[in-house]
Amino acid sequence: MSKYDIIIIGGGAAGFFAAINAAEMEREAKILILERGKEVLTKVRISGGGRCNVTHAEFIPNYLTKNYPRGEKELRGPFHTFMTGDTIAWFEKRGIELKIEADGRMFPVSDSSETIIDCFLEESQRLGIELLKNHSVQNIEKLADSWKIFTNHGDFSAKKILIATGSNPKIWNLMEKLGHSIEPAVPSLFTFNIKDDRIKDLPGLATNAVVKITLKNTAKLISEGPLLVTHWGLSGPAILKLSAWGARQLNDVDYKFQIQVNWVPNFTSEEILEKLTALKFDHAKQQTSKYAQFELPKRLWQSLVNASGIEESAIWADLNKYQLLDLREQLVNSTFSVDGKSTFKEEFVTAGGVHLKEVNFKTFESKIAENLFFAGEVLNIDAITGGFNFQNAWTGGYISAKAMTSK
16 A cells, blocks of 8 residues: 555645645655546636636735635635735746736636646646546545545555545545535536526627525625626626525525616616606607617617517607606616526536535644645635636645645
8 A cells, every 4th residue: 555645635726736835845745646537637727718717816815705605704814824916926936927807817828727737737747746547536544643545546545635626525425424514515606597588689798787686584695797698598707796605595496586687787776767868858859779878788778678668660759757667677677587507617616515614724624633634615615706716726725735744
């Protein structure tokens, strides 16, 4: 049976980051990464459409934590130890420059996830980290002063182990056997399936909006940001934020609920009615649907006008006060029925995992079993889209590496 100082279970972002940092902190340490699949870093490869959204340009720890529906409180301390600026410096030290895009997302200047993957693989090789693919962990056993890991291709032992497998039900079951509590997994980032005449001909249309969900016995869910109309319904950052913050509540209602969309968040309800009334008199002979108002995309404006019961050929002078009120309602409070969800594949994330109260976030070590560490989404931590989930992986990977090599 092969013996190691540290075995990392999971060949993803958190696992590689922890392994590389541990190897640099303790050059004599014998480190092994066990990966159940035939490929490693698969999530890194597809992140950001193949560009790898490495992190997000938020440099204040308490503000950064606001992007984590689960883990906000627990990550405050860790982010004071290692966060965005440290991530940028870490990659720059290895010759990889990151750039900031308008929405705050950060990518390698190469715009290729292969840049990050190559960095991890080259650093692992340079530091003598062993990697075994197609090694599925079957069981984990705590011995007196070490751990024994049983795989489909042999057994291994280590003084310390790090679980960095992401959302893996099989590993969660093994953690339960070791005494840990597991929060059941539910999807966290997904889009809303909606069949509605108002948007059926608008796929590809994007605009800024406020989206709101009100469910019984729960706080109102509100999100503002870019909204994207797709062939299956609504997506975009505004929707993904709602899906993350409401992950469990929306699962509880089987993803059948209503949402309200304010298409014109930069205007008050009173301002809208005033402008609509003014248009009736100032542009009396102008066709209502011809010229979009309130900075809306033309196709969306025409759809909302039609949904208000206004004929396509109608001019402003033809509209009565009830039609103006209906149009205002469509603009500020369009109600849609959601019936199901679709996975946002590039950023597939689940809410659930090892219960956070059972982890020491100064070290990311288990409070249940000594020399057992966690990093990444194996914990009940998840974030909205935008590079935040990777930042959690980097932070957990770095702090656990430091802890594993200092005791």
